[in-house]
Amino acid sequence: MEHRTLGSSGCAVSTYALGTMTFGAETDEAGSHAQLDAFVEAGGTLVDTADVYTAGTSEEIIGRWLAARPAEVRDSVVLATKGRFPMGEGPNDVGLSRRHLQRALDASLRRLGVDEVDEYQVHSWDPLTPLEETLSTLDDAVRAGKVRYVGLSNYTGWQVQKAVAVARELGLSAPVTLQPQYNLLVREVEWEVVPSCLDAGLGLLPWSPLGGGWLTGKYTREERPTGATRLGEDPERGVEAYGRRSVQQRTWDVIDAVRSIADARGVPMSQVALAWLVDRPSVTSVILGARTLEQLQDNLGAAGLHLGAEETAALDAASDPAPADYPYGGPGVQQRSRPVEGGRGPRRR
Template sequence: MKYRKLGHSGTAVSELALGTMYFADETSEKEAFAILDGFTEAGGNLIDTSNVYVNGKSEEVVGRWLAARSGEVADRVVLTTKGRFSASPDVNDAGLSRRNLQRSLDGSLKRLGVERVDLYQLHASDMETPVEETLRFLDEAVRGGKIHYVGLSNFTGWQLQLMMSSAKAMGVAVPVSIQSQYSLLSREIEWEIVPAALHNSVSLLPWSPLAGGFLAGKYARGGEPDAGMRAGSDKALYRYVSGEYAGSDRNWATINKVVSIAREIGATPAQVALRWLADRPAVAAPVCGARTMEQLRDNLGMTEITLSEEQTRSLEDVSRPVPGGYPYGAFGQWQRARWMQDGSPAPEQVIMQGSDHPLG
C-alpha cells in the first residue's frame, strides 16, 4: 500500500479509502468487521462514513469495531465522517448552520465512540447559510480538538473556491479535501473542480469510483443485472446509476476498453479502473464501498498493478467527459432550483425521501 499526503496537511492516507455506506444495511456487522480488518491489515488507513449512512448505524458499526480494535490498529486509522443532512423532519436539522453542524458532529462522535475525527466533511453545499458561519464553527471545532481537518463533498468548482478563499481571508481552518463523484464514466469534475483543487492543494477523494459496479465489468449490454448486483436493486441509488450509465455508447466503449486492458495485464476490470483513477492529478484515494470481502480483495488488488502510458492514454481517450454530467446535470439542477425558488425539493429531501439524484 502506498500513501499520500491529504491535501496541504501533514497527514498521510492510503491510496485507497474504505467507504462504509452499506454497513448495517447490505453488509452485516460481522462482515463489516471482517472488511475493516482486511482493509487495515493490507495497510489501508482511511475509513469514510457519514451521519446519514443507514441513519447513523454505519457510524455505530465503525465505532464498535474501533472499540474492539483499540490500540495500535485503531490508532492507525484516519477517520472521516460528514455532516449536513439529517433524518429528522425538523427544519433546523439540515444545512451548514452552526446549530446543525454542532448537533451533527456531536452525534457522530458519540456513535463512533471517539473524542475527535481526523476529517470532518461538509456533505454538500448550503447557499442559504453564510459561509462565514460555517467556517467559524469548523475552525472552533478544530481548535476545540473535535476534528483535525476540514473537508468538502459535492461542492461545485466555484463553491470550492469560495470556501477556500473565504477561509484564507478569515484566517480560519482551510479545507484540505473534497469528495466528489469521479470515475472513468464520470469525469466532468475535470473541467473546474480538479483545477480548483490543484490550485488550492486540495486532495480529491472520489466517490463511486466504479460507477455503481459498472466498471467492474459484470454487466452485459442489453442484459438484465442480477438481483445481487447494485444495478439490479430496486433502490433509488441503483436505479439512478443504472439509468445514468447503461444508455451511453461512450460508457460501453469505456467498459470494453477497461476489460481489454485487464486481460492484457492479468488484472480485473475493477483494479484497472481504480488504478487509472488513483493516478489522476489531485487524487489522494478513491473511496470504495466494498460490501463483501470478495469485493475488498478485488479492490485492494489495484495497489499491485501499474498502467502503461499507452494504456492510460487509451482509457482517457475513450472516456472523455461530455456536457451534462455531474455536477452540472441532475446535481446542478436542484441547486439552481433552490436559487430560483421554483419549488423543487431541497437536497436533504432528495437524500432522505429517495429520488433519482442521490449523493455519495
C-alpha cells in the first residue's frame, strides 16, 4: 500500500482508506472486524467513521476491535471520525455549535475507547452556526489533546475557502482535508471544489468512489437492479436511482470505457475506477466502503495499480461532464473539466 500525507500536514496515511458506514447496519460485528483485519493486513492505515453511522454503533464496533488488538496494530491506525448530524431529538443535538460539537466529540471518543482521534471532521456545512464558533471549538479540541487534525466533509468550493481563510486569520487549526463525493460519474467537484482544495492545500478523501456500485459493472441497460445489490435490495431507492442515472448516455459511455480497460488489463472494473480516482490532483486517500469482506478484498486489489496516460485520457473523455454554460464553458470561455495543477496538496511517502 502506498502512502501520502494527510493534505499539507506531515501525517502519512494509506492511499486507500476503510469507510465504515456499513458497520452495524449492512455488516455485522464479526464481518466488520474481518474487514478491519484484512485492511490492516493489506497495509491500510486510515479508518474513517462518523457518530451518525448506525447511530454510533460503527464507532462502538471499531472501539471493540481496537481494544482486542495488540498495541502495534492500534498504533498503526490513523483514526478519523465526524460530527454534525442529529444524535438525539433535542434542538441542540445537531449542528456545528460549540455545545453540540463538544458533546459529540466526547461521545465519539467514549464509543471508540480512545483519548484522542487523529482527525475530527465536520460532516457538512451548518448555515445556522457562525463559522468562528465552529472553528474555535475544533481548535480547542486540538489544544486539549483530543484531536490531532481538523477536516471538512461535503463543503462547496466557497465554503472551503471561507473556512480556511477564517482559521488562518484567527490563528486557529486550519482544516487539512475535505471529504467530497467524487468518482467517474460525479466529476462536477472539479469545477470549483477541487481547485479550492488545491489552492488551500487540502487533501481529498473521496467517498462513493464506485458510484454506488455503477462502476463495478453490476447494472445494465436492459434490466433494473434486483437481488444482493444496494439498489436491488431497496426497490424504491433502486427504481429512483437507477432511473435517474440509466437514462444518461454518459453513464453507459463511462461504464463501457472502464470495462474496456479492465478487460485489457485482466482486472475487475472496480479496480480501474479506483486507480483513476486515486491519481487525481489533490487526492490523499480514497475511501472504500464495502458490505462484505469479498468486496473489500476486490477493492484492495487496486493498491499499487496506476493507469497509463492513454487509459486516463480515455476515461477523462468518456466521463467529462462538459459544462456548457457560463462561467464554466460556452462561447469565449475556456472549458476546463480537469482541475488546475499546483497547490500544496498531499505528498507521496
